[in-house]
Amino acid sequence: MSGINRLDIKQLRVLQLLLQERNLSRVAGMMGLTQQAISEQLRKLRNAFDDQLFIRTSNGVVPTSFAESLEKSVNRILLDIEDLFLDNSFEPSKLEGIFQITASDYALVTVLPSLLEVINEQAPNLKIIIRDFESDNLHQLMLTGEVDLAISFPEFIPDTSPSMLMFHEQHVCVVSSNSPLAGKKMSIESLASHPQLVISPSRANLKGSHDQWFSNKGFNRNVVMSIPSFSSAPHIIHQSNLACFLPSRLLPDDKLAKVELEELPPCFDVVAAWHQRSASSPMIKWILSLLKEMFPA
Numbered sequence: 465m466s467g468i469n470r471l472d473i474k475q476l477r478v479l480q481l482l483l484q485e486r487n488l489s490r491v492a493g494m495m496g497l498t499q500q501a502i503s504e505q506l507r508k509l510r511n512a513f514d515d516q517l518f519i520r521t522s523n524g525v526v527p528t529s530f531a532e533s534l535e536k537s538v539n540r541i542l543l544d545i546e547d548l549f550l551d552n553s554f555e556p557s558k559l560e561g562i563f564q565i566t567a568s569d570y571a572l573v574t575v576l577p578s579l580l581e582v583i584n585e586q587a588p589n590l591k592i593i594i595r596d597f598e599s600d601n602l603h604q605l606m607l608t609g610e611v612d613l614a615i616s617f618p619e620f621i622p623d624t625s626p627s628m629l630m631f632h633e634q635h636v637c638v639v640s641s642n643s644p645l646a647g648k649k650m651s652i653e654s655l656a657s658h659p660q661l662v663i664s665p666s667r668a669n670l671k672g673s674h675d676q677w678f679s680n681k682g683f684n685r686n687v688v689m690s691i692p693s694f695s696s697a698p699h700i701i702h703q704s705n706l707a708c709f710l711p712s713r714l715l716p717d718d719k720l721a722k723v724e725l726e727e728l729p730p731c732f733d734v735v736a737a738w739h740q741r742s743a744s745s746p747m748i749k750w751i752l753s754l755l756k757e758m759f760p761a
Contacts, residue, residue, distance in 0.1 A: 470512035473545060476538055478505040479517070483535045484624045484740060487524035494740075539626050546749060554746045556587040563747065564612050566595040566605065568665060569693040571615040571734070574713040575630070575759075582754050597665065606739040613751060614737045627737040628752055630759040634731050635674070635709040637723040640702045646721030655725065656683035661708040663697060664690045674709055674729045734759075 481491040488506070492499045510517050513534075518525035563583075567576055572594070580592060595611060603622040605611040614621060621627055637655065639645045650658075662672030670687045678685040689706060691697060694714060701708050702719035709729065715722070736755055742748045 471509075473542075475505050475509050475512070476542055478502060479509055479531075479534065480538050480542055480626070481740075482506070482518055482525065483527055483531065483538070484626065485524075486518075486526065486623075490524075536627070536629055539628060543626075543628060543752065546743070554750065556583075556590075556750055559587040559590040559747065562591045562593060563751070564593045564595060564610060565615065566597050566602065566611045566613075567615040568597045568617070568620070569695050570711055570714070573694070574711070575615050575734070575755075578758055579751075579754060582758075583751070599665070606737075609739075612738065612742065612748065616735070616737075618733050618735050621735060621737040624740065625737040626740055626743060627735040628755065630734050630736055630755055632731045633734055634712045635729050636712050636715065637707055637725055637728075638701060638710050638715070638717075638720040639707050639723055640704065641719055641721045642702070643705065643721065645707070645723055647724070649724040649726075651726060652678070652681055653683055655707060655723070656681075656685050658707050659686055659688045659705060661689045661691065661697065661701060661704075661706040662687050663692070663694055663708075663710075665692050668692070672709070673732075677729045 477495070478491065481494060482488070482502075485491050485494070488502045489499050492502045495502070506518065513530070515530045516528055517531040518527055565576070576594065583590060583592065595605075597614070597616060597620070598605065599616075599620040602611065602614060602620070603624065606614065606622070606625060614625070615630075618627065637650070645658075656678050660672075662670065664671065668690065670690050672685070672687055672690075675685055675687075689700075691700065694710065697708060697710060698717045698719040700706070707723060710720070736752060738748055738752075
């Protein structure tokens with residue numbers, strides 16, 4: 465039997481909700497089914513994927529690494545299916561009210577200008593509020609409706625929130641445009657010992673997202689400064705001898721110059737996320753469709 469014939473939409477929905485909730489009884493309640501029915505759907509999913517998918521614990525279930533690897537694809541597939549039923553009578557030009565977005569300062573520069581331009585053009589009566597990104601409080605803000613959409617990196621998104629991949633991004637190493645290292649090649653070992661700046665929007669510490677990458681190569685990273693936002697980084701780097709990894713979409717910048725490395729850190733993802741209760745909202749579907757057009761992942 466071919467792969468597509470092993471699954472139905474209900475099973476994909478069960479898989480999606482189990483990945484979000486990690487509790488069979490909660491998923492049963494959300495879908496209006498018995499826990500026994502969810503267990504039966506899980507049995508079919510296990511047979512279809514030839515993987516245990518979820519391991520029972522005293523507090524619910526924990527997904528296997530394989531199950532976790534399916535989450536983005538399952539969310540994307542179900543979102544595409546929802547798009548098939550998008551209300552043709554929905555007219556953005558008639559939208560009123562307030563839509564609240566929280567975004568990292570990276571997204572403020574790379575995503576929101578284009579998105580807000582289209583929203584303002586197609587829905588001129590819709591008011592938009594952009595909030596500071598509060599990773600520690602995001603789940604509560606989405607639960608209470610104080611945030612309708614979050615745009616950031618996956619590690620800052622609550623596990624229970626559906627999300628859509630927008631694009632892959634790559635960090636590049638930069639220094640001041642006045643630095644003698646500007647445009648030069650540099651080994652990872654030399655970079656590791658060079659004074660570095662990290663951007664840490666969620667925690668005020670000297671830890672960066674690439675610390676483990678350096679460690680895996682046997683080097684201790686010399687981080688000497690941490691700042692909370694990308695927006696101030698070019699000015700600080702330009703006035704110092706510091707090296708820094710910045711997302712490629714923030715470049716070019718006249719204050720900065722790239723350093724050529726023998727190898728770059730792994731790519732990372734940029735996602736849009738929303739609360740599961742908003743999955744059927746015509747407004748959410750419309751805004752997600754705009755993002756899919758702008759950033760076809």
